[in-house]
Structure formats: C-alpha cells, structure tokens
Amino acid sequence: MNRSFLQQAIALAVENVRRGGGPFGALVVRDGVAIATGINQVTRSNDPTAHAEVVAIREACRVLGSFQLAGCDVYCSCEPCPMCLGALYWARPDRVFFAATQDQAAAAGFDDSFIYRELRAAAPDRTLPLIHVADEQAALPFDEWTGKIDRAEY
Numbered sequence: 001m002n003r004s005f006l007q008q009a010i011a012l013a014v015e016n017v018r019r020g021g022g023p024f025g026a027l028v029v030r031d032g033v034a035i036a037t038g039i040n041q042v043t044r045s046n047d048p049t050a051h052a053e054v055v056a057i058r059e060a061c062r063v064l065g066s067f068q069l070a071g072c073d074v075y076c077s078c079e080p081c082p083m084c085l086g087a088l089y090w091a092r093p094d095r096v097f098f099a100a101t102q103d104q105a106a107a108a109g110f111d112d113s114f115i116y117r118e119l120r121a122a123a124p125d126r127t128l129p130l131i132h133v134a135d136e137q138a139a140l141p142f143d144e145w146t147g148k149i150d151r152a153e154y
Helices: 003-018 052-064 082-091 102-107 113-120 140-146
Strands: 025-030 033-039 072-078 095-100
Touching (some): 003 052, 003 095, 052 072, 082 113
Antiparallel strands (some): 025 033
C-alpha cells in the first residue's frame, strides 16, 4: 500500500468537487506508476455509470490493451459503491485500497444502502421490476459463444 496514491485519489476528488463534480477520485497503479486516473463524471457527462472507479478502470484497460487489471492496484477516495465493486471484480485488480467509508459517503448524501438491500431481496420484492420474459431464442447468444473456437475467455 502506497499512501501517496491514496492521497492522490483524495486530491482528485477534492479538485473535482471544486470544479463542480462529485467527491470521488480513483487511480489504477501498476509497477508503482499510476497508469490511469478517474474522477466522478456523472453530472458532467449525464452518465450514471461514470463513477471515478469505472472511469479509471476504462482508462487503465485502454492503456494496457486488456480488459483485466491483473498486476494492478486501485486506489479510491471512498469505498466503492455496489456498481463500482462489481466493475472491480470483473476487472480483477490485485487489490483495492480506499479512504472514506460507505458510512461517510452516506452522511454526505451518497447512500448506497438501498442497493445493498435490493440485492439481498428476491427479484419480485425489488423496487425496480426485473421481469423475465421467456423466449425460445434466449439461449442463442450463449450457443454462439460456446461454439466459437477463438473466443476470448473472461
């Protein structure tokens, strides 16, 4: 753990607030070098997925030419939300370090506890209706995938 990278993530978040953005920053580090940074761009880009961690992951993957971050550490100004945590699991960095906790984020108005509750609820009990529609062709994309010899496993 390199505290200066964590402090850089915090500084990115502070500067982003001063420029009208959200209070979140992230860095992706490989071999002791920050290869990508991200700041919260949700309101700037009208993109609810443009959280600092996701922005940093996208840039790091572009830099590395890979969809995985093996050999990398991620430093975040705050504990990742459920969406960012999912993205981090898919990106597969070695470690994730964070400064502020989800409780500190919630106290500032960024409360993700409802999402954690929703994830624990059965699909019919969630506030966002997720409706399964059976279709005889539903498995076709997976059949195509499993039959593809040169597929990129992930």
